[in-house]
Amino acid sequence: MxxxxxxxxxxxxxxxxxxxxxxxxxxxxxxxxxxxxxxxxxxxxxxxxxxxxxxxxxxxxxxxxxxxxxxxxxxxxxxxxxxxxxxxxxxxxxxxxxxxxxxxxxxxxxxxxxxxxxxxxxxxxxxxxxxxxxxxxxxxxxxxxxxxxxxxxxxxxxxxxxxxxxxxxxxxxxxxxxxxxxxxxxxxxxxxxxxxxxxxxxxxxxxxxxxxxxxxxxxxxxxxxxxxxxxxxxxxxxxxxxxxxxxxxxxxxxxxxxxxxxxxxxxxxxxxxxxxxxxxxxxKDGEGLSKFVTVRVEGATSNASADVIARAIGNSPLVKTAFAGEDANWGRVVMAVGKAGEPADRDKLAIWFGAGGTEVRVAVEGARDPAYSEEAAASVMKQPEITLRVDLGLGDGAATIWTCDLTKAYVAINGDYRT
Amino acid sequence: MxxxxxxxxxxxxxxxxxxxxxxxxxxxxxxxxxxxxxxxxxxxxxxxxxxxxxxxxxxxxxxxxxxxxxxxxxxxxxxxxxxxxxxxxxxxxxxxxxxxxxxxxxxxxxxxxxxxxxxxxxxxxxxxxxxxxxxxxxxxxxxxxxxxxxxxxxxxxxxxxxxxxxxxxxxxxxxxxxxxxxxxxxxxxxxxxxxxxxxxxxxxxxxxxxxxxxxxxxxxxxxxxxxxxxxxxxxxxxxxxxxxxxxxxxxxxxxxxxxxxxxxxxxxxxxxxxxxxxxxxxxKDGEGLSKFVTVRVEGATSNASADVIARAIGNSPLVKTAFAGEDANWGRVVMAVGKAGEPADRDKLAIWFGAGGTEVRVAVEGARDPAYSEEAAASVMKQPEITLRVDLGLGDGAATIWTCDLTKAYVAINGDYRT
The missing domain is CATH 3.60.70.12 (L-amino peptidase D-ALA esterase/amidase)
Structure with a gap:
């Protein structure tokens, strides 16, 4: 294919x-x-x-x-x-x-x-x-x-x-x-x-x-x-x-x-x-994509550290499939931050999903945001262009990367064939 | 799901x-x-x-x-x-x-x-x-x-x-x-x-x-x-x-x-x-898997280097979707070796796909193996348990990791739902 x-x-x-x-x-x-x-x-x-x-x-x-x-x-x-x-x-x-x-x-x-x-x-x-x-x-x-x-x-x-x-x-x-x-x-x-x-x-x-x-x-x-x-x-x-x-x-x-x-x-x-x-x-022409995703990491101990974390998030298959599923799954974002091997403090993390000028904070200070609206988050996740913002709360380091979601179409393009 | x-x-x-x-x-x-x-x-x-x-x-x-x-x-x-x-x-x-x-x-x-x-x-x-x-x-x-x-x-x-x-x-x-x-x-x-x-x-x-x-x-x-x-x-x-x-x-x-x-x-x-x-x-119970894959890297400059390369191969979405497609796609293996950031010399690489006691060399000395049989490789790739062996030809470093393929079922399990 x-x-x-x-x-x-x-x-x-x-x-x-x-x-x-x-x-x-x-x-x-x-x-x-x-x-x-x-x-x-x-x-x-x-x-x-x-x-x-x-x-x-x-x-x-x-x-x-x-x-x-x-x-x-x-x-x-x-x-x-x-x-x-x-x-x-x-x-x-x-x-x-x-x-x-x-x-x-x-x-x-x-x-x-x-x-x-x-x-x-x-x-x-x-x-x-x-x-x-x-x-x-x-x-x-x-x-x-x-x-x-x-x-x-x-x-x-x-x-x-x-x-x-x-x-x-x-x-x-x-x-x-x-x-x-x-x-x-x-x-x-x-x-x-x-x-x-x-x-x-x-x-x-x-x-x-x-x-x-x-x-x-x-x-x-x-x-x-x-x-x-x-x-x-x-x-x-x-x-x-x-x-x-x-x-x-x-x-x-x-x-x-x-x-x-x-x-x-x-x-x-x-x-x-x-x-x-x-x-x-x-x-925006990534194989099989349905979403264009901006990953912004702030509050890291350095720009380099923010960069490593942003890439860990952007490359995570579980984060990418969550975007395909239009799911504001911040648990997977925490997982990706954790696996990056960079300084992070679970209890200082805050996470937002945003699109079209609206930004929804889903997690803050080590737990789900008490004011979190599932409806508002769901509305953001339906948009084709979504920004995921993570504040580590540790320093001034920041980095942005751009990626797309992981869909069944990606697997079909890369797996459904015989040479 | x-x-x-x-x-x-x-x-x-x-x-x-x-x-x-x-x-x-x-x-x-x-x-x-x-x-x-x-x-x-x-x-x-x-x-x-x-x-x-x-x-x-x-x-x-x-x-x-x-x-x-x-x-x-x-x-x-x-x-x-x-x-x-x-x-x-x-x-x-x-x-x-x-x-x-x-x-x-x-x-x-x-x-x-x-x-x-x-x-x-x-x-x-x-x-x-x-x-x-x-x-x-x-x-x-x-x-x-x-x-x-x-x-x-x-x-x-x-x-x-x-x-x-x-x-x-x-x-x-x-x-x-x-x-x-x-x-x-x-x-x-x-x-x-x-x-x-x-x-x-x-x-x-x-x-x-x-x-x-x-x-x-x-x-x-x-x-x-x-x-x-x-x-x-x-x-x-x-x-x-x-x-x-x-x-x-x-x-x-x-x-x-x-x-x-x-x-x-x-x-x-x-x-x-x-x-x-x-x-x-x-x-063998990995989400949505259809293949159990052993990745063996030999001939690296050190065991640690072999380990990094084996993981780069095993984690590559393109290698994993190739296994799902039963494709002996050694080009993607070369890609994964190349991106690992470890010592590798394209012109010394050799790559085998094996299963059930049969091993097929698909690439040698920087090019497709002249004796490569597509039929033999296709037969190996149909098996449920496959060993991918890579010889870097540089030293004595070796490492083995185990992984599975990346299928549409994985994306369905992790993406086809709404919270």
Missing amino acids: SGIDFPSPFTPAHDPHVLPIVGVRMATAAAGIKYAGRTDVLLMAFDAGTSVAGTFTQSACASAPVEWCKDLLGEGKARALLVNSGNANAFTGMKGKQSVQRSADIVAHALDVPPQSVYLASTGVIGEPLTADKFADVMEGLVGSLDGAPTRWVDAAKAIMTTDTFPKAASRQVDIDGEEITLTGISKGAGMIAPDMATMLSFIATDAAIAPDVLQAMVSKAVGGSFNRITIDSDTSTSDTVLLFATGKTLSETPITYIEDSRLGVFQAKLDELCLELAHAIV | SGIDFPSPFTPAHDPHVLPIVGVRMATAAAGIKYAGRTDVLLMAFDAGTSVAGTFTQSACASAPVEWCKDLLGEGKARALLVNSGNANAFTGMKGKQSVQRSADIVAHALDVPPQSVYLASTGVIGEPLTADKFADVMEGLVGSLDGAPTRWVDAAKAIMTTDTFPKAASRQVDIDGEEITLTGISKGAGMIAPDMATMLSFIATDAAIAPDVLQAMVSKAVGGSFNRITIDSDTSTSDTVLLFATGKTLSETPITYIEDSRLGVFQAKLDELCLELAHAIV
């Missing part, structure tokens, strides 16, 4: 509208890697002078394309990005390395750029050799149809989907020194890995002139507050990749070359916003 | 047959704490001179009964154990502490023993005050019907069940210095916590004369190799409790009082076996 059999309740009515980035052209093709009747290859071409930075999976078993990109980032220059869905080229041994090299060579030759400027990403099944011939077959057509139109971003978002049920793209603009800077990005997610592999990928471009090391600091910060704070099922793909490209078409007279540049603040804020929107879109 | 709607495929045909322990008498009653038409209270009475040791949940939000037992263990002497199902007396604040004190007083008065010798355990819903009146109502009947018959152990195992679908009990015997020593124990589990709360509890007794501190070392070791190596859903209850009682009826002339006693080896081996059988029974 695929995610398409279980459409997300958050599916937008229309394809996203995004803004073009000068210096970025795109084309997509159907190379028949795994899927029939849909695009599965994306080529992005960047004008000369484009900087690049990125973050990758922390997996010790990273895929061949991830290792390729990591090696390239030292240069900080990009001329192309080739992405395919349907095959992750992960755990494919020497064949995987050869395939990656050959894929870069095919793009480099077609665009007349160095192979070391060609970034690669793959998402799909693990362990199946990916033949670069599939790319060779469609490369001429791709290069011939490169275009920077905004609709191409939506085409790009569709070509990289696996168990995703809708394309994810967004834009932001910010004024710096009287120049309008644009950022546009796409993302895909769904589960974390699957027969229809569901790696998290995001590719973002801006027309600003920003040096690679500055770009790296910015993308690391933005990812830390967005993509690294979402969890569908606690599983980590071997292929997770976020790349940020800067074409240098704006601020070209006064490029940003050091991290202390005072102009960075507003840009970082917009990048953070964009990454958060793209990250939330991934959760 | 409760687990009973989804009976385990491992449900035994008959109630377990166990051996009596001299010095232990039991009685059960239906106190109407939550369930109708079944027993929900267990009273065990121990003869004078009984030693006790135990291990408890690591949760920072442990229940009131767990805190009570921890405080008592310093004495190392037990005369009674009172257990109820249906209400965990967890996260009940000051009321919980008062309820625990009063429960111990009721038992102490009825049996004419000190309250400090009365151990308590509760399993069931969290956050609901547990009134000790329920125990007072049935105490006279319980004390009047105390009996050491083997069938009482089965009655005891049934009284402590929550979402369990069958009672769990087992015995072992060992000869020491010509004396026959007996161990008998019960356990319950199912999920880890739930509306029908599913804490892990186990109570074991032996007739041997063993000092409390020696007993503590033995139970800690046994639990480390059994109950602490099983995982249903990675969630940790606030009430997990294992207690080991030693009545001192055998070896009474030559009690075991120090840990270096050479007679301990054979006893420890039997205790380890018994705990493992009781722990496996918990997994």
